[in-house]
Amino acid sequence: MSVIYNRVALIGLGLIAGSMAHAMRRAGLAGEIVGTARSAETRKVAAEIGLCDRIVETAAEAVEGADLVVLAVPVGAMEAVTEEIAPHLAPGATITDVGSVKRDVIAAIAPHLPEGVHFVPGHPLAGTEHSGPRSGFAELFDNRYVLLTPDPGTDAEAVAKLRAFWEGCGANVEEMDADHHDLVLAVTSHTPHLIAYTMVGVADDLRRVTDSEVIKYSAAGFRDFTRIAASDPTMWRDVFLSNKDATLEILGRFTEELFALQRAIRTGDGDHLHAYFTRTRAIRRGIIEAGQDTDAPDFGRTHAKPRKAEEAEG
């Protein structure tokens, strides 16, 4: 793979930007990677582990002379960052973001950009529950989808270049309309996260009653929810506040279906339950066949050892 951008500026150095840095290096996609983050602490860690070729103190400085600028901060911080960097963007540069919501983020970024800069909004559908400058890894995007939602009038070459860049990072790239993106993601990501947070919150209330039972006996299904509900609170607050309409729409459908199942339980309608639970199996098969998850039982996870025991050994 050869160099696609001579200088890439990463604004924000968390899970996504960090993984992009690793993936770019793996494939040699960038002449130079310049990075910056809000806090001195994150910049220090990033410098220590050599995450970028150069770490600078401000976003304004980071974008100087960059031909690709990546905004990798929480959705709610996009506007302020854009305002800071706009006067410093190089003419002809491409600016993209990795925000989990598109319509609101576009509305926050686009109005501040100068003429002659190409804005190609994006969203890599890949993540883990971890965050921060140490959490990234080169394989995060391998065989995952990146959705680009450019305005139809956007420079075709700029879009093609960003597509090649993400493909170089291991991803499959698709383009779609921003509103459609927000609806699909409300289904595949935002509503599931809200539900997981809610269920874990309910258990947390009950935990006060039953001591640590909820934790000890979590293996029967609940612990999967806790992984999702361990994601970054700021990121997710921003996602729900900015993808309000689509999330509320899907939540409405969800509660409707939940009430129907609840009613089937109450009335003892086993046929309804059985039919519903049979239908949902097919989706899992589809996901495995599409290469989007492992078929290994329980995600192939190995049984964790109690930390106590490890400490005793070490």
Add this chain to the structure above:
Amino acid sequence: MSVIYNRVALIGLGLIAGSMAHAMRRAGLAGEIVGTARSAETRKVAAEIGLCDRIVETAAEAVEGADLVVLAVPVGAMEAVTEEIAPHLAPGATITDVGSVKRDVIAAIAPHLPEGVHFVPGHPLAGTEHSGPRSGFAELFDNRYVLLTPDPGTDAEAVAKLRAFWEGCGANVEEMDADHHDLVLAVTSHTPHLIAYTMVGVADDLRRVTDSEVIKYSAAGFRDFTRIAASDPTMWRDVFLSNKDATLEILGRFTEELFALQRAIRTGDGDHLHAYFTRTRAIRRGIIEAGQDTDAPDFGRTHAKPRKAEEAEG
């Protein structure tokens, strides 16, 4: 480890009974393992893979001379199986079950048992989304909890022996009251499963609109739900019908919390959302420290390759 029961009879040969057979052999806990299942097909597969020492055609035959009888069929089938085997149980034998619900299962089994047989209800908190005679493995119970819910009047020696047996299978054993079990499991397992089924059902409806997008773009959180919602429909129908009260109670709390979060999204109350999402993180840490899950990002799962590509290679 030495032999604890001279003859163990497994009624039902699915994930749980199969894993018990493997675990018993690993530790040499049984003199002989006799197994049976409802269908000729399952018995044939079990015989082919040597799951038990002996496979017999009927449950009545299987329990002859057994000093431990394990009922490992769906919760709704426990009563009929008990009626079939009751006249054939050896005096002094212990009978246990592995059903995911305890109060209803006890009510289905206990009245049919003859005098002189020790009934110790149980529930291993371990499972995967797979089922059938080929799905079991010896490590399933390692470091997992098994909950026993014997009546206070039960023979202490019989309980102690079953406890030693499960510990020999790798598990941690605890005793509790059946009603309390059903409430705790409604939180850690039954309600999460219902919610996952519901969310996947909503997505399935939407998939008809958006083609296969829900599958392609599942990696952002949704696919974890699909694993849970791929579990056996019969097992789960039975669980909800028999743990009706506790499930409905926890569902009530869940919808209450969900509506509060929904309202916070609608009114733009970011502080409420942020506080809620911060609180739920602590539970995840507790689970990892208790050795009940891995700390590896995304459960340490490896990225699946598309099946198409594998087929092309093969």
